Amino acid sequence: MESESNKRVAQHVRSLPRSGIRDFFAIVAQMPDAISLGVGEPDFVTPWHIREATIFALEKGRTSYTDNRGLSDLRREISNYVETNFHVDYHPEDEVLVTVGVSEALDLALRALLNPGDKVLYHQPCYVSYHPGAILAHGHPIAVPTQSDEGFVLNPAALADAWEPGCKVLMLNFPTNPTGGTASPEVLRQIAEFACEKDLIVLSDEIYSELTFDGTHTSIATFPGMKERTIFLHGFSKAYSMTGYRIGYACGPVDLIEAMMKVHQYSMMCASILSQDAATEALRNGKDSVAQMKEQYHRRRDYVVRRFNEVGLKCHLPGGAFYAFPDIRSTGLDDQEFAQRLLSEQKVALVPGSAFGADGTGFVRASYATAYEKLVDATFRIEAFVNSL
Amino acid sequence: MFMSQVLQLLLDGERLSTDQMAEVLGLSTDDIDQELDRLSTEKVLLGWRPVLNPEHADQGLVRAVIEVKISPEREGGFDRQALRISRFEEVDSCHLMSGGYDLLVVVKGSTLHQVASFVSERLATIGGVLSTATHFMLRSYKEQGYLLVDGDPEDVRPAVSP
Numbered sequence: 274m275e276s277e278s279n280k281r282v283a284q285h286v287r288s289l290p291r292s293g294i295r296d297f298f299a300i301v302a303q304m305p306d307a308i309s310l311g312v313g314e315p316d317f318v319t320p321w322h323i324r325e326a327t328i329f330a331l332e333k334g335r336t337s338y339t340d341n342r343g344l345s346d347l348r349r350e351i352s353n354y355v356e357t358n359f360h361v362d363y364h365p366e367d368e369v370l371v372t373v374g375v376s377e378a379l380d381l382a383l384r385a386l387l388n389p390g391d392k393v394l395y396h397q398p399c400y401v402s403y404h405p406g407a408i409l410a411h412g413h414p415i416a417v418p419t420q421s422d423e424g425f426v427l428n429p430a431a432l433a434d435a436w437e438p439g440c441k442v443l444m445l446n447f448p449t450n451p452t453g454g455t456a457s458p459e460v461l462r463q464i465a466e467f468a469c470e471k472d473l474i475v476l477s478d479e480i481y482s483e484l485t486f487d488g489t490h491t492s493i494a495t496f497p498g499m500k501e502r503t504i505f506l507h508g509f510s511k512a513y514s515m516t517g518y519r520i521g522y523a524c525g526p527v528d529l530i531e532a533m534m535k536v537h538q539y540s541m542m543c544a545s546i547l548s549q550d551a552a553t554e555a556l557r558n559g560k561d562s563v564a565q566m567k568e569q570y571h572r573r574r575d576y577v578v579r580r581f582n583e584v585g586l587k588c589h590l591p592g593g594a595f596y597a598f599p600d601i602r603s604t605g606l607d608d609q610e611f612a613q614r615l616l617s618e619q620k621v622a623l624v625p626g627s628a629f630g631a632d633g634t635g636f637v638r639a640s641y642a643t644a645y646e647k648l649v650d651a652t653f654r655i656e657a658f659v660n661s662l
Numbered sequence: 663m664f665m666s667q668v669l670q671l672l673l674d675g676e677r678l679s680t681d682q683m684a685e686v687l688g689l690s691t692d693d694i695d696q697e698l699d700r701l702s703t704e705k706v707l708l709g710w711r712p713v714l715n716p717e718h719a720d721q722g723l724v725r726a727v728i729e730v731k732i733s734p735e736r737e738g739g740f741d742r743q744a745l746r747i748s749r750f751e752e753v754d755s756c757h758l759m760s761g762g763y764d765l766l767v768v769v770k771g772s773t774l775h776q777v778a779s780f781v782s783e784r785l786a787t788i789g790g791v792l793s794t795a796t797h798f799m800l801r802s803y804k805e806q807g808y809l810l811v812d813g814d815p816e817d818v819r820p821a822v823s824p
Contacts, residue, residue: 298822311822401824450824569674572667576686622822645676649685 289405293628307620308651310639315514320562326554335546341538343371344549350556359492363524370530373544375480375508375521382476382504383410385532395444396427398633418632424589425452429463443473448481451629451638452598453591458491465496475503481594483512486571501526512563513555520548570595573641580652584659595642602635619654668697713806725799726777729763731792743790752780
């Protein structure tokens with residue numbers, strides 16, 4: 274237990290908010306028979322051909338460091354993949370950096386870009402590390418609220434309202450964890466124009482982009498004036514089920530990638546060579562596996578959202594990722610209480626929306642990265658719980 | 663090729679009852695039953711056999727793969743002989759193959775002797791069968807899509823993660 278008076282710990286770390294998920298996890302961990310819809314990673318194991326390539330890499334004795342920027346084969350594959358699927362052309366030599374997950378890429382970008390006190394805009398509810406990441410890089414995070422009746426998509430007007438002098442970076446995440454929100458090309462165009470007008474550098478976390486169910490995903494980097502100010506972040510955790518491999522990448526303008534590379538080379542040196550080999554295999558041969566998993570997520574999404582609405586918890590249809598974000602305010606409980614009581618009375622774990630920022634209050638995040646049998650069972654238990662209130 | 667949603671669910675291998683399938687697809691159980699009936703009638707779905715582990719001690723199963731060379735008939739090719747072979751209880755599957763032989767036949771029995779006798783007394787003696795080559799299965803690693811040895815790990819994901 275950290276004490277406020279622990280002067281040995283740096284001030285900016287002491288002031289970091291405690292993770293709302295950690296406490297909840299401690300309780301769920303005591304209940305091995307609970308159905309957890311609180312998992313932020315795929316339930317599919319990494320496709321065998323990727324695992325097999327990893328084993329083969331070990332057999333070949335590939336255990337050394339690599340180029341700081343990442344294996345050149347992998348960077349070439351990344352460049353091809355991004356061009357084919359996102360229609361942005363990044364040169365593998367100096368515009369692509371292989372990182373230890375998108376998590377590291379985000380950290381590198383923030384540390385490379387922010388002078389102390391620089392402001393960082395980000396839309397909320399959001400992934401738990403955006404706000405702390407900005408603080409750890411000595412920046413000042415500014416949350417831009419998003420609304421359920423707008424599908425939790427960043428409203429350009431709200432972005433403009435939240436902006437203030439000193440804003441340097443805008444963090445975007447589409448599709449969004451925890452809301453599943455996606456942004457249409459029109460919304461992205463408006464955000465892009467605003468970013469250009471205010472000279473913002475955009476960090477675009479597109480980790481869930483393959484899991485876009487309605488329409489196709491568009492990257493903000495494709496809009497006029499954006500490629501030179503966007504750091505495109507992507508990885509393998511969600512689409513290829515490679516969470517434990519800890520492998521991702523950043524693509525961006527030469528000067529920004531070079532700066533990130535400087536931090537990376539001193540802190541991490543390079544991503545694991547095994548993970549890089551696996552990632553190369555994934556990009557070369559993983560298309561079918563991704564398509565199969567995506568189809569399963571799509572069907573589960575449709576089921577889960579329908580069920581939430583049927584039991585009286587208003588739930589928008591998320592455009593991507595693998596989370597539903599129903600509104601539990603009609604029950605009269607706050608989201609923490611809802612999650613705790615649902616867990617103790619019906620043994621179903623959902624994550625309280627407030628763990629993802631103040632704008633998540635009154636909502637809960639339900640991950641549908643779990644087998645149908647459990648989803649069916651869970652929604653019936655949730656129904657029983659709601660009816661009991 | 664259109665594949666019905668019900669069939670897709672079945673092939674995904676998740677163990678769902680008819681009621682649960684109805685839940686998941688937003689249909690009535692009658693709809694599900696009707697679709698299953700249609701799939702059977704149209705012979706898309708052939709049956710509901712459980713997949714048993716041939717390595718399990720209880721099974722006592724001996725299996726062999728027989729390569730059969732056949733002299734094709736003038737009006738009918740290999741079909742008549744293939745059907746004649748397929749109708750035997752001992753024959754688990756029968757396929758027409760390209761390559762060095764004509765039919766691949768998988769035969770099941772409770773002893774090696776039983777399988778060998780079936781091949782020599784019933785299979786090889788069929789008119790039109792030119793030769794048979796019998797290969798006994800020694801050990802199975804995967805059976806109809808199910809890994810028999812050291813399958814994928816159980817779900818060890820932390821119960822809650824961001």
